[in-house]
Amino acid sequence: MNYKETLDYMFTKLPMYQRTGKAAYKANLDTTLALDEYFNHPHKKFKSIHVAGTNGKGSVSHTVASVLQSAGYKVGLYTSPHLRDFRERIKVNGELVVEDYVVDFVRKHQCKFEELCPSFFEMTVAMAFDYFAEQEVDVAVVEVGLGGRLDSTNIITPLLSVITNISKDHTGLLGSELSQIAGEKAGIIKEGIPVIIGEKQKELIDVFKGIASDKNSDLLFSEDQYEIQSYEFVDGKRNLIYKTCTNNSSVNLLCDLLGSYQIKNIRTALCVFDELNRQSWNISEESVKQGIAEVVNKTGLLGRWQTIGSNPNVICDTGHNIAGIKEILGQIESMDYRNLHIVFGMVDDKDIDEILELMPKNASYYFCCADIPRALDQNILAAKAKSYSLVGNSYSSVKTALEAAKANAHENDLVFVGGSTFVVAEIV
16 A cells, blocks of 8 residues: 555544544543554653643644754654644654655554554554654653543553643533533543643632542642733734743743634643653753744644735634634634634534634624535535524535635735634645
């Protein structure tokens, strides 16, 4: 098989949550553990940092990886889903896993995959851990795929665990209450391993404290460590100023992640660096500044408040649940533009009513359907949106919807593309 044929095999033969949804989810780690044994436990051959959460875990993972690279470490980075190329999921020092490795990995072990019938995600985790071990990385930053307790990545024993925040998403699998979701994500907390919580949500404090106590794990809330002072734009980047809560000193950073929600993610990442230094890692203030200033350049992060066009200004973002959409809409409201055009698509297993209720009624909508089986039909989406006074036309593809929005927009208008990771994936 060549690379394309290998991807076709992976996408069609292995159950893939991004395409088929709940049918690809397994409520146990049996197959993951069997694969781990088959590959001789590669995750034990490198140190790791584990990152879970509803929103921001990808951005935190990329930020941590960028700073560790700036500090001179060889860094593996495992994230999901990918946007343009499968290989985005597995990187070493910002470089995508090579195509030949992907092809050889699947070819060499295809018989075992046929025997164990792993999901796409289970196989991908095995591939990532094997690759990081082969590359002899100093540390791997590992993003949880879905939940935490039963996620395939949860076989690692990391240097520290990170949980960014909790919001309602994947409720059919993780539970309908925030406390249930928090319990699932807190499943990554390991015995004696410190855990950092990115956002201090009052109703969940006791959930995290209880689980951390049971695991004899030191628990730290980033909000208790750093206070956000300012986050203005300077020369195309964000100038972030934090005050340390322990000694009232200031931390001044330039950041190339432009979403306003990133100020919380950077705060969480700062706590990661503090903890690593407590564990005798060598992460200087200069490395932190350099790494945070160049996250996109060093790691290739895509789709987070990313500008993809000008005159009119075209911005996309992968935020797709209630909390993520609220952050996006807040930033849109703060911008200066004449008219707002929204290219919008969703998947069919989301609770779309709560999100549609949030969307601005003074925008022109271009409802579209991403090219995946889970995508919600654009006509169904448009009809549902109409009941919330959201008016627009329907388009059979994301690209045609974006073309129509750009054609209708004036130079001083804003075009936003989002609603689903898979909508953004087709235009970045």
